[in-house]
Amino acid sequence: xNVKPLILAAAAGLSMSAAFAVDVKLSDTIAAVVDNEVIxxxxxxxxxxxxxxxxxxxxxxxxxxxxxxxxxxxxxxxxIIQAGKRRNxxxxxxEIDAVVAANPSLKNASKAVRRDIADNIIMEKVRQQAVxxxxxxxxxxxxxxxxxxxxxxxxxxxxxxxxxxxAQHILLKADSENAAAAAxxxxxxxxxxxxxxxxxxxxxxxxSQDVSANNGGDLGWFxxxxxxxxxxxxxxxxxxxxISAPVRTQFGWHIIKLNDVRDAGTPEExxxxxxxxxxxxxxAQQAEVNLLQELHNSAFVDIR
Numbered sequence: 289x290n291v292k293p294l295i296l297a298a299a300a301g302l303s304m305s306a307a308f309a310v311d312v313k314l315s316d317t318i319a320a321v322v323d324n325e326v327i328x329x330x331x332x333x334x335x336x337x338x339x340x341x342x343x344x345x346x347x348x349x350x351x352x353x354x355x356x357x358x359x360x361x362x363x364x365x366x367x368i369i370q371a372g373k374r375r376n377x378x379x380x381x382x383e384i385d386a387v388v389a390a391n392p393s394l395k396n397a398s399k400a401v402r403r404d405i406a407d408n409i410i411m412e413k414v415r416q417q418a419v420x421x422x423x424x425x426x427x428x429x430x431x432x433x434x435x436x437x438x439x440x441x442x443x444x445x446x447x448x449x450x451x452x453x454x455a456q457h458i459l460l461k462a463d464s465e466n467a468a469a470a471a472x473x474x475x476x477x478x479x480x481x482x483x484x485x486x487x488x489x490x491x492x493x494x495x496s497q498d499v500s501a502n503n504g505g506d507l508g509w510f511x512x513x514x515x516x517x518x519x520x521x522x523x524x525x526x527x528x529x530x531i532s533a534p535v536r537t538q539f540g541w542h543i544i545k546l547n548d549v550r551d552a553g554t555p556e557e558x559x560x561x562x563x564x565x566x567x568x569x570x571x572a573q574q575a576e577v578n579l580l581q582e583l584h585n586s587a588f589v590d591i592r
Contacts, residue, residue: 319359321590322366332359359591365411367583372410376464377417377538379409413538415576416516420539422575423514425567433563445566447558451512453523454548456488456505459498462540475534475541482531488545497540505545511561514568519544 316328336351336358343349387405388394394401437444460475462468478495482488489504496505512520519542522535526546535542 318592320363320592321588322363323370323587323589325366325370327359327362327366332362335362363589363591364580364583365407367580367587367589368411368414369407371583372414375414376467377410377413378465379406379413380465383409415579416538418575418579419572420516422578423568423571425564425571429567430560430563433567434560444559445562446555447560447562449551449553449558450561452509452550452561453511453546454509454550455507455523455544455546456492457498457500457507457519457542457544458482458488458492458496458505459539460495460541461497462536468536468540471541472534472536475543479531479534479543482543482545488531509550511565513565 316330318326319329319332320327332355336355339354339358384402384405387409388397388402394405397405434444458475458478460471460478462471474495478491482491489506492501492505495501498505500507515523516537516539518535518537522532522542522544523546526532526544528546528548530546532542532544532546535544
């Protein structure tokens with residue numbers, strides 16, 4: 289059994305648990321200093337105990353190895369959260385309330401637990417930003433992968449039929465709550481223009497702050513799982529030709545125009561879709577690795 293991924297998976301949710309809600313006491317000794325934050329031995333012990341409880345039955349791992357991996361995970365979390373706060377990425381009270389509402393055990397969450405929830409939201413926003421900015425796959429990349437596989441005699445996956453969407457969007461970025469309020473006001477005015485018959489592509493070129501602006505906001509064809517959840521949910525509610533109401537994601541405020549929907553049903557389409565998904569997943573994983581490497585390279589980390 290590969291123990292390490294299991295431990296890391298169990299530790300990944302620690303910022304949502306009481307482990308991170310332990311107050312730092314003067315009597316605590318320091319386990320690690322991570323830039324402007326301190327991780328105490330008390331926090332590591334609580335987190336390791338939670339990780340031990342969350343491990344699948346029968347998993348064998350020593351206390352020292354478990355503590356080492358949990359501490360490494362806590363350091364990574366601290367680096368990501370601090371990076372998010374430096375970028376003015378925030379968790380709104382509405383977002384925190386949504387997490388509490390979805391988890392009955394958090395119904396009477398203390399202020400400390402709500403802070404941990406906020407940190408967890410910030411961490412996920414930073415991670416998703418890194419993934420979304422680096423996981424798009426072009427047709428040329430799919431072509432190269434298929435050509436290389438065929439030249440090497442490697443069998444390509446047949447792929448499964450998958451619903452795909454062709455859409456355009458307009459994005460106004462919002463890195464803070466103040467910026468989000470201003471962006472919401474502006475996006476609603478743009479939305480009114482779009483609903484009144486203004487050309488969506490022209491509006492995107494004029495107003496959108498996404499890299500797709502020069503192409504009229506065109507996102508090409510994408511499948512479920514390739515966009516962040518609020519964006520996908522809005523797309524699912526549209527019929528071709530319709531324009532969404534303003535949608536907020538961690539990137540800012542969007543309006544979306546759905547152009548077409550299709551099932552990638554031919555063998556070639558299924559194959560290309562499977563390859564695109566594979567390449568996107570590889571890029572997403574590498575983006576997370578690169579994010580942590582970048583943060584570690586620019587941070588002060590002292591493990592005691």
